[in-house]
Amino acid sequence: MADHYDVLGVSREATPEEIKKAYRRLARELHPDVNPSPEASEKFKDVTHAYDVLSDPQQRQQYDMGGQGGGQNFGGFGDIFETFFGGGFNGNQGPAERAQRGQDALIRVDVELDDIVFGTSRDVTIDTAVTCATCHGSCCQPGTSPVTCTVCGGRGVVQRQVRSLFGNVVTNQACNACQGFGTVIETPCADCSGNGRTRAQRTITIEIPSGIDSGARMQLRGGGEAGPAGGPNGDLFIEFKIAHHEVFSRDGEDLLCTLEVAMTDAILGTTTTIRSLDGDVPVEIKPGTQSADVITIKDRGITKLRSNSRGDLKIAVQVLTPSRLSNKEKELVKQLAESSKPPAPELGHFQQGMFSKLRDRFFKG
Incomplete structure (x- = not known):
């Protein structure tokens, strides 16, 4: 990168006034409105950046200490032009498009x-x-159409001559009469107020x-x-x-639910039919089924995204222990207990299964 002082042609001891005079002199020669050549445009960028840095005391101090003195910004022709000419630098531009893309x-x-x-x-x-x-987007009352702006002649811009340090310079500005569109809607559509x-x-x-x-x-x-x-x-x-479902939960493409089974059915085994999300499903309860056992019904879950394969239906069994028994029922249970001689209750390792999220259902109440 060229040295900023060399770009402006001043010494490192130059005063702010000397830096300003050097920049004005070079700008008169290199500004795109005065010298449209590509070489001049590139030099003008360098001159502008050098002046931006050296005219700011803090940035100049940072630059003198070996720093960059601020980031480079070579696109600020509009700001520079406004500083010296009092107007915006718009370059060559034609009429603006009235039609715009709608919002998402x-x-x-x-x-x-x-x-x-x-x-x-x-x-x-x-x-x-x-x-x-009514107007099908034309913005005009049916039977009418936009007319060419008489102020800018349809160009959408008007020229303004400005006296500046560089002499008389001509700038382009959006036409106020047509808002830069080049045409005027004299009879707006009554239904959309000319918006289309x-x-x-x-x-x-x-x-x-x-x-x-x-x-x-x-x-x-x-x-x-x-x-x-x-x-x-x-x-x-x-x-x-x-939406939340009262019976089924979801685990990826699998459907989860619980099935309450009577203690006698869990002991002896049985078959039943449950209503799934897509029809009836036969379920076999094998003899000796325990609470928290999982019965898997293949391919009765959710169809995978962008696929024909399905997840599974997984049914967690909850064995119901009767809380109220008649004397006869109690006697039968005692006879069963005496004949089978079950082991005494003992602690076991807690199982962290795939249905941990359903544990509250098993133990609620």
Whole structure:
């Protein structure tokens, strides 16, 4: 990087006034409005940066001590021009586009657990900006059209001559009469007030994929708000929230539930049918089933996202011990206990199983 003092052509002992005079002299020669050559433009960037650093006492001190003296910023022609000319430097520009892209939109959709087993579709009504049905985005009352601005002649900019240190300089500024569009809407559409869009409710059909989870988002390109003056739509983002289910819980693609089994059925074994999220499922309770045993039904869980395979249905058994028995029932249980001679109760190692999240269900009450 060239030395800032060399760039401005001053000594390291130069006063602030000498630095300022050197910069003004070089700027008169190199400013893009005066000298449009690429070489002059590059030199002007270097001269401007050198002046920015050396004209600031703190940055100059840091630079003299071996620092950079502030970050380089070679894009500030507008600020420099405004400092010396009192106006913005806009360069060559034409009329602005009246049509603009619409804003993106976000909606949240509550989804039942049943819906994500196989996926489903749903109609959703949203309140959004739509292209005006009267003017079709032209912003004009039907039968009329924009007219060329008489002030700027359709260019969207007007020229202003400024007397400055560099002499008389011509600058371009956005036309106030047409706001830089180059055309004027003399008869705005009454329904959209000349904006080209209105607020309305719109119903769309969304596809809810199988296997999605709460917080997942889906992007619908072009599903967002219509842009002003017939501009393209923004995008629509849909965020899903899976509703709580009274019976089934979710562990990835697996469905979890508990099944209460009578003590006699757990001892002797039995078969039953439970209602899953996608129909009836036969369940076999084997003899000697214990509380917290897990019965796995393959491929009866949730269909995986972007796949045809399914998770499993996992049923945690909770054996119910009767709390009220008749005298006859108590006698039968005593006979069973005497005949089987069960071992005395003893402590065992606590099992940290995959259904730890369901433990409260096993022990509640």
